[in-house]
Amino acid sequence: MTLRVSWVVTSIVLSVCAAVAETPPDACVKCHEKEAAPEHVSVHFREQVTCVSCHGGDSAATEKEKSHAGQVRKIARAEVPALCAKCHSDVRLMNPYGIATDQFAQYQTSRHGLKLAEGDQDVATCADCHGAHGIRKVKDPESPVFPKNVPATCARCHADADLMKRHGLKSNAPKDYGESVHAKLLEKGDLSAPTCITCHGNHGATPPGVRDIIHVCGKCHVKEQELFSQTKHFALTEKGEFQSCVTCHRNHLIRTKQEDIRKSCKLCHGDETDPARIRFTSIFATIRGAEALFQGAKDRVQRLGHAGIPVDEEEALLEEAKTGVLRLAPMQHTLDESKVLATAQEAEATISEINRRLDGKERAESWKKKSILPIWGFLLGMAGLFWLKLGRIKKEAA
Template sequence: MKQKKIFQFIIAACFIIFNTSAAQNFDDLKEDDNCVSCHSDMEIMPEGFLPDNIHMQKGLSCSGCHGGDPATDDMEISMSEDNGFIGVPDRADIPGMCGKCHSNIEFMRTFRPQIQTDQVSQYFTSMHGIKLKEGDENVAECASCHTAHSILPAKDPRSTIYPVNIPETCNKCHGDQELMSNYNIEATQYKEYSKSVHGIALLENKDAGAPACNDCHGNHGAMPPEITSISHVCGTCHVNNMNLFESSDMAKGFSQLDYHACEQCHGYHNIQEPGDFMIGDNEESVCTDCHFEDDEGMQVAVSIKNILTDFVSVYDTAEAKLHTVQVKGMNDLEIEYLLKEARQKLIESRTAIHSFDPAKVKEISKAGVELTQKAIKDADSEMDEYYTRREGFIFASVALLVFGIAIFLRIRLISKDKG
C-alpha cells in the first residue's frame, strides 16, 4: 500500500515537472497538449475556462482530472477508457476526484509545506457532504465554490473564494429561493449580510479581514453553528466579549432559557454596528426585549448606560478641545496621547458591558474619565497660553512707543533747526 502511494507520488511529480516546463504558457500548451490544441481549435473549451487557472499555472492540464492521453492527437486513443478517460465526472465523484491530489500530503506539500489536505474529509462532515453522500446532487461540491476551470488561489482577487467574493459565491445557491425551499432554508442571507456591519466592511469597504460566510460557518465543513457554539464562533474574533459573557450570570440564564448567546442581542446575518443605544431603557435598547421597567436587570442596564453616557460626554468635549488645539497649532502631542488611552478605555468599557456588571464597567470607565479630564485640562491650558501670547503686545507697545516718540522728537528737532 505504502509502495503504491510512493509510486503514485512519483508519477504525479514527474507529470507536474514535465508539464511545468512545457505549460508555462498557454500558447505553448496548445502545441504540446492535444486536449488543449483540439478543443481550442474547435472552440469547444469549457465554459469559463481561464488559461491561467492555478492548475494550468502548476502544469496540471485537462488530463490531470479528466484522464486520457494528451500525447496523441487521435481522439479515439486519447479519449479512450484504456487511457483512463472519464469525461465529465458525476457530481458525486467530484470530491473524490479532487481528493486524489488534494488529500495526498506527500504530493501537496511539494507546492506548500503547510498546505491543508483535510478538505475532503471535512467536506463529508458538512451538510453539503452529508447530503451528497445521501445521493442529493443539488448540493455544493468542490466545483460549485471553486469553479471547475477557473480555479484560483484564495489570495487572488479574481478567485470565487477570495474573501470579498465569498458571499457572492455562497449566494449563487443560497440566494436561490426555489432551490433553498427544498431544504426549508431562507434565501435572504446575502441580502441581510450585505447590510450588516460585517457585510458593509467586506463588500463596500473591501476589507478582506472582515468576516465572510466561511468565517462563521466554516469552509469545507460548513454547518449552521449550534446554539452552544455561537459564542465561540463570534468569540473567534471578539475574544474579550466572549470571555466576559461566558463568565457572567447572564450566560447561565441564557443557557437555561436556550437563548442564542450573542445572536440574541446582535442578530446573526444582519448584525448592525453596535452602539450605546443598544443598552438601557430607551426604545432602541435590546434590554427591553426581555426586561421590564424597574426589574433588577433593567436597573443594571440603566446604570451601565449612565456610566457610558457620562464617559462619552466628557470624551466628546475633550475631542472637540483637541481639535481646536490642533487647528490653532498649539502643542497637542500629550493631549492626543491621553485621548488615545482614554479611547481605549472607552472601548474596554463598552466591551465590559458583556459582564453585565456595572461595577466592572465603572472601574474601567473611571480610569478613562480621569485620562479624559486630564486631556481637557491640558487642552484648556494650551488655549490659555494661546491667548496669553497677546499679553506680549503690551511690552511691544511700550518699547515701540518709546522708540517711535524718540524718532518723532528727532524729526521735529531737525525741522526746527532747519527753520
C-alpha cells in the same frame, strides 16, 4: 554508471520540459476549446492532471469516435466529490504540494455532503466552489474561494430565493452579510474580517450551533468573549437558552449601536421598567457621558493648539484618556455597573487633569495679552511725543 547518470539527467530535463509545457498534451482540446480555454490558470494542467484524468478517453486520438473511445464520461454531480477525492484524499500524492487531504472527509459531514449523499442535486459540490476547469490555487486572488470572492460564490445559491425556499432556508444571508461591518472591512481588502467560511467552515460548511457561536465570534473578539463569560447570559448560553453574542448583535447583519441592540432585550426583560434594562440604561449613560467629556477636552486641546499655545503634554494625556474611554465599550459586556463606572472615573480623572492644565494655560495667555496693551500704549505715546518734538525742532530751525 555514466549511463545511469545521463538517464537521470535526461529524465529530469524531460519532466521539467513537460511541466512548463503551455498546452495540455491531450488532443481533446482541439474540439473542446471552452473547457480548455483557461488552461494557463489551471493548477491541474500545470501538473499534468488533464482531460483524461477525470473524463477518460484516448488523449492521443484526434477523431471524436476514437478519442471518446466509448469511455469518455460525463460526470454527474453526485460523482464529483469522489472523483476529486481520488487524488485529494491521497496523502502520498498531495504531500509534495503541502495540500491537506481532509476535504472529502469533512465535506461528507457537512450539510452539503449529507444531502448530496441522499440524492439532493441542489447542494454545493467541490466543482460549485472551485470550478471544474481552470481551477486556480486557493491563494490566487481570482480564485472563487479567495476571501473577497467567497460571499459571491456562496450567494450563487444562498441568494436564490426559490432554491432556498425548497430547502426551508432564508435567502437573505448574503445580502445581510454584505451590509455588515465585516463585509465593509473585507471590501477594503482587510483579510482579518470574517467571510462566510470563517464562521461556517469551508468543507464542513454547517451553521454553528448555539454553543459554538461564542467560539466563532470569540476567535477574533477575545476580550469581549472573556468579559461576556462573567454574565448570567453566559450561564444561560451554556444551557442553550441564550445565543451568546448573536442574541444582541445578530449573525449576518451585525448590530453595532446600543440603540439597535436594545431591541433584543424585551424578548426576555419585558418593558423599560425591568431592573435589568434600567441597569443597562444607566451603564450607557455613564459611557456616553465619559465619551462626551473626552470629545470636549479633545476639541479644546485642538483649538488652543491652533491658537499657538503649546499643548504637547495635554495631547499625551489625551491619548491616555482615549485608551480609557475605548475600554468602556468592551467593559459593558460584563453588565456590571460598578466595573464600568470605575473605568469611566479613571478616564474622567485624566480628562479633569487636562482641563485643569488648559485652564492654567488659558489664564497665562490672557495675562500675556493684557500686559501687551500698556507696552503698546507706552510705545505709541513715545512715538507721538517724538513726532511733536521733531515738528518743534523743524520749526525752530526754519
